[in-house]
Amino acid sequence: MTEIACYVHGSFPRSEELVAATRDADRGRRPASAVAAQRDLDRAGFLALQAEAGLDYQSSGWLSWADLFRPLIEACPGLATGPLTRWFDTNTFFRAPIAAGPLELDRAAFAARLAGDLGPAGTGGNQLGLLPGPYTFSRLAEPDTDRDALMPRLARELLRPAAEELRDAGATLLHLQEPALVTRPVGMDSWRHLDAALRLITDDLGVRVVVHGYYGDAGPLVTRLRELPVDAVGVDLTETDVDSLRGPWPVGLLAGCLDGRSSRLESAAATVALARRILEIAQPPVLFLSSGGDLELLPRTVAEQKVRVLGAAARQLREELGC
Amino acid sequence: MLTPLLTHEIGSLAKPGWRVKAAAGRPCDEADIQAAASWGERLGVSDYHELVELLRRTERSGDPLTAAERAEVRNWSSRYGLRFFSSAGLDVIYDGEQQRSEMYAWAAAHATGFEFRGSVRSFDNKYYSKAAVTGPVGLRAPFHNDEYRLLRRVADKPVKVPVTGPYTLAAWSFDERPAAAVDLGEPLAGRRARSREARRELVLDIAVNLVRPNLEALLGLGARLIQIDEPAGSTVPAEIALMAEAFDACVHGLDATFTTHLCFSDYDLFFPTIGRMTGCRQYTVGFANYDSTELGVGDAARPGYRIIKRFRDLPAAPHLGLGVLDIHRDFIEPPELVRDRILHAVEVFGGPERLQVVPDCGLRTRTWEVAYQKLVNMVAGVELAKDALGA
Numbered sequence: 001m002t003e004i005a006c007y008v009h010g011s012f013p014r015s016e017e018l019v020a021a022t023r024d025a026d027r028g029r030r031p032a033s034a035v036a037a038q039r040d041l042d043r044a045g046f047l048a049l050q051a052e053a054g055l056d057y058q059s060s061g062w063l064s065w066a067d068l069f070r071p072l073i074e075a076c077p078g079l080a081t082g083p084l085t086r087w088f089d090t091n092t093f094f095r096a097p098i099a100a101g102p103l104e105l106d107r108a109a110f111a112a113r114l115a116g117d118l119g120p121a122g123t124g125g126n127q128l129g130l131l132p133g134p135y136t137f138s139r140l141a142e143p144d145t146d147r148d149a150l151m152p153r154l155a156r157e158l159l160r161p162a163a164e165e166l167r168d169a170g171a172t173l174l175h176l177q178e179p180a181l182v183t184r185p186v187g188m189d190s191w192r193h194l195d196a197a198l199r200l201i202t203d204d205l206g207v208r209v210v211v212h213g214y215y216g217d218a219g220p221l222v223t224r225l226r227e228l229p230v231d232a233v234g235v236d237l238t239e240t241d242v243d244s245l246r247g248p249w250p251v252g253l254l255a256g257c258l259d260g261r262s263s264r265l266e267s268a269a270a271t272v273a274l275a276r277r278i279l280e281i282a283q284p285p286v287l288f289l290s291s292g293g294d295l296e297l298l299p300r301t302v303a304e305q306k307v308r309v310l311g312a313a314a315r316q317l318r319e320e321l322g323c
Numbered sequence: 324m325l326t327p328l329l330t331h332e333i334g335s336l337a338k339p340g341w342r343v344k345a346a347a348g349r350p351c352d353e354a355d356i357q358a359a360a361s362w363g364e365r366l367g368v369s370d371y372h373e374l375v376e377l378l379r380r381t382e383r384s385g386d387p388l389t390a391a392e393r394a395e396v397r398n399w400s401s402r403y404g405l406r407f408f409s410s411a412g413l414d415v416i417y418d419g420e421q422q423r424s425e426m427y428a429w430a431a432a433h434a435t436g437f438e439f440r441g442s443v444r445s446f447d448n449k450y451y452s453k454a455a456v457t458g459p460v461g462l463r464a465p466f467h468n469d470e471y472r473l474l475r476r477v478a479d480k481p482v483k484v485p486v487t488g489p490y491t492l493a494a495w496s497f498d499e500r501p502a503a504a505v506d507l508g509e510p511l512a513g514r515r516a517r518s519r520e521a522r523r524e525l526v527l528d529i530a531v532n533l534v535r536p537n538l539e540a541l542l543g544l545g546a547r548l549i550q551i552d553e554p555a556g557s558t559v560p561a562e563i564a565l566m567a568e569a570f571d572a573c574v575h576g577l578d579a580t581f582t583t584h585l586c587f588s589d590y591d592l593f594f595p596t597i598g599r600m601t602g603c604r605q606y607t608v609g610f611a612n613y614d615s616t617e618l619g620v621g622d623a624a625r626p627g628y629r630i631i632k633r634f635r636d637l638p639a640a641p642h643l644g645l646g647v648l649d650i651h652r653d654f655i656e657p658p659e660l661v662r663d664r665i666l667h668a669v670e671v672f673g674g675p676e677r678l679q680v681v682p683d684c685g686l687r688t689r690t691w692e693v694a695y696q697k698l699v700n701m702v703a704g705v706e707l708a709k710d711a712l713g714a
Contacts, residue, residue, distance in 0.1 A: 014450075016441065022448045027340075066447045083612050084446055084587050084651055089559045091495055093446035093587060217511065241511035257507060263440050263455050263497035264504065274508055299441025299453065 001323055002279055003252075003286040005056040006314035007128055009175045009212060009234075010260075010294025011068075012061030013303045018042050039063050043119055049304055051125075053311025057173050059128040060118050067094035068132045068177060069140075071117075075110035076158060078102040082142050088179055088215045090261065090297060097141040099150065103157040110162055114169045129171030131162055133178035133211055134197035135190065140180065148193040155197035163201055163209075173208040175234075176201075179293070181225075182216030182236070191224060198229050210234055210254050214293045219244030226251055232284070236292035238262075242277055249284035256292035257313075258306045263298060265305050271313035272320070279321075289314050324481075324548055324580045325605055325642045327675040327714070328665065328705050329414045333584055333607060333644075334426065334485040334552065335685030336404055336419025336694060341378055345396035348387040351378045359399075362691065366406040374399040397422060398473060405478050411695055412702035415481045415548065419687070422470040426552060426685075427495050428452045430487045433466035434533050435459070440497060449688070455497035460528045465540035472544060483548045484541055488583065489530035489573060490566035494555035498525055523565055530569040535577075542579055550582045550607065554684070557588035567600040574602040582607060582644065586684045590630045598637050606634055607644025609683030611664070612651060618659055620667040628667055635672050643668070646683035647704065648697045653689065655696045661704020666711055675712060680705050 014022070021038040024030035046061045065071055067087070073079040078101030085096045118127070137159070138150040145153070163174055176198075186194075202209045211225075212234030218225060219240050225233045232252030235245065238259045245253065255278055257271050275289060289310055295303040338346075339362070341355040351359075356378045363371025377395065381388055388396070404418030423429035428451065431437040437454040444450050467484060474482045503521040505514050538549060551573060556566050574581045582605035585593070590608065597606075614627025622629055634643045647664045648656055661680075669675050680701060686694040 013443065019442045019450045023450070026448060086558070086588060091555055091558055092444055095447075219511070237507045238505075239511070242508060243510070259505075259507075264499055266507075270506065270508070277508065297443055299443055301441055 001321070002284060004275075004289070004314055004318050004321065004323060005286065006289040006310050007055050007057035007173070007175075008050065008059050008295060008307055008310065009128070009130065009210075009290055010062070010177065011065055011296040012046050012059065012063065013296050013298055013300040014039075014063055015042050015045070015300050018063070040119060049307055050311075053308050054315055055307070055311055056314075057126045057128040059130070062117055062130055064113075064117055068130075069094060069097045069137070071110065071113050072105070072132070072158060072162060073097050075106045075113060076103060077106065078104060085140070088183055090215075090293075092297060094140075097137070099141055099143050099145075103153055105158050105161040107161055107165055111165050111169065114165060118169055126172045127170040129163065129166030129169075129174040129207070131159055131166070131174065131176055133176035133181065134159060134201070135186070135194050136178050136180035139184055148187075148190050151190075151193045151197040152200060155200035159197075160201050160205075163205055163207075167205060167207050171207055173210065174205070176209065176211045176230075178211050178213045179215045181211075182213035182218045182221060182239070186221070186224075195227075195229060202229055208232070210252070210288065212254055212256070212290075214256055215239060217241075217244075232286055232288055234288070234290065237274065238292045242274060243281065245278060245282045247282040247284070249282045251284065252286035252288065253278065253282055253284040254288040254290055256290055258291035258295070258310060260291045260293035260295045261297055263302050265302070266309050268309050268312040268316055271309060272316050275313065275317050276320070289317075325582075325679055326414075327678060328709060329679045330702055330705055331413055331415035331483055331644070331679065331681055332408050332417060332419070332698070333682055333685045334417065334420055334550070335687035336407060336421070337687045337689065337691060338421060339400060339403065339691070342396060342400035342421060345388050345393050348393065350381040350385055350388070352382065356382060362403060366403060366410045368402055368406045371399075371403075401470070401473055402477055405474060407691070407695065408698065409478070409480050411698035413480070413698065415483045416478055417483050417485065418470070418474055420485075420685070422473070425451060426485070426487045427492065428454075429466065430492055430533070431496065433463050435461040435463055437496065451495070453495065453497065455499040456493070456525060457499045459532070460525075461532050462536045465537050467537060468540055468544060471541055471546055475545065481548065482546075483550055484546050485550045485552055485584070486534065486538065486541075488551040488553040488556075488566070489526050489534045489569040490562070491553050491555040492529050492533070493522065493526045494558045498522070500525070522562065526562075526565055526569045527572060530572040534573045538573060538577060538579075542577060547579045548582070549579055550584055552584045554584065554586050556583075556585050557590070557592045560592040563593055563596040564599060567597060570600045571602045580604050582642075584608070584644075584684070586646070587612065590633070594633045598639065601639055603641060605642035605644055605679065607646070607679075607681050608634070609646035609650070611647050611649040611656070611683050614649075614664065616654065616656070616660060618663050620663050620670060625664060625667040628664065628671070631668055631671050635677075640677065642677045642679060643672070644679045644681040646681055648682035648686075648701055650682050650684045650686050650688060653693045655693065656700055656704070658700050658703035658707050661701050662707035662711065665704065665708040669708070669712065675708075675714065
């Protein structure tokens, strides 16, 4: 029988109070400690919400991350921040990483950063880890070598050590964000390098790993995606036809069934219907329910409502399936 | 109106602490009052001591500012903004959005059909208040008229009015209209087709029923240089034609010089489609963010400006507002760097006739001190370029 689980990946929106505190601190009107205190409150609120909603993996919300790459850039002397660049088809921007030297991760600095993100007690329970996937990282970075060759380097020198730090900090599932995988062309060589890079990250890591392509149509790539050496592959159902997922799925499937770019609230019933359809046609060993893209692009109150829908949908589905 | 190497700004400028506190109804402290006095002196703001007196009075009383006092402080802020750009030496000026909350929120708050949902991140620690469109869009009342009347009366140089464009207003909003509802269980092709149609309907609704009547009101007051901002222009590359269509729907048949502002995008995505925006006389575009800070002219020395050839080759031969200041860094561009960026563009364009000089974007994320130095150096760089060109 398929295992059903759910979690929220990516950064979670900050509260209005945290936005205000951050803005005030930037302008010298409040001390940095006020931001840290509010961030602790935000994180605690998000953890409580996830517990109440019955999510299976707990995320800290990564509330201090300026973007997906910044914690790695700040813990890697060989990386620098580049120009402000649009984050796919959204109105959010990130600073492109510039590979300007050795990619070695300063593990102590990264671990200290994680300790700040996770708080003194970690998130408790099954904890979620988050990193950019090697393909997306290689496509969005300004490399000092060719982009395909950059993937195994990133995996070996940066992402694997970072994954180990996340594991050591308590993560039991590592979510690799790979929007570029379904939004940009992937050549034959790139698939080979991606496969190698993922093996470098996942081999004997000891935690579940999910690779998630979002903001694009995963349908044409399903055959390839199913062969990736990971525990599960994520798709974005706001951009992917559910019938394109027709099985068999030897790996798990993450269904991005909440729209992280829309304030319109999904219904639990419609989400359950979607999940049921996936189970019928794909029968993956595990079905994770989550969002397409991060919920970070929503106001926090809207994102909170979506988290409740996610939990309700997973609960209802399990009841129907008797698991 | 768009003369060779004319200098202007793009839009926003940070709001002074005294203006922010006044808007919130809070009294200022001594540091705010000192800032008002020193910048008033430095910028040559006429009668600035009247503002200082007002701020001091509210500080002494500790009472919340009245609505009239808040409006007075806001107007002073506009005077400071105008002098900020004018005394830095710019040819065409604006007040840096001192009357507005912010380019998106100001428009959405004055429109019908929008409901604010909360803050969302733009980048780093920068957030904006995002609304959802819930019904037909319309104009409550023209929302730049009071601003323009004030600026026109006070400004000592020609004024440009930035207006947020229809595509950006749509792209920065959620769409909660029934027409935009989707069922993820439906086949993708059908969903996409309906989403495209809903988006088109929304963008053109905003163009025709919100932005255009607002432009008509401004023209009625005598505004003749209007910049329609489309920073979201390349968000969805397949919708660039829609952005162009909406721009022309806003300005078709209206008698003024209409320009647009684009920034922080992969500019290649705009071509060739942007050529359909026939109502646009000038593209003001940010390039410095992508450029080297080393001196030099030519493609190798100026990597951030490689794309300008494509603007040069647009069939309508529009002007280019050349972004020469990186507004996301405190680095003060030396005049020589500004000069070389201009000379490179002049070389590419075959002359300065179609070029004007601007910052990459609005300067609101920089302090006044940094922004002012950047602008002073920009103007100095233009003079160096003119000297080099023998102009």
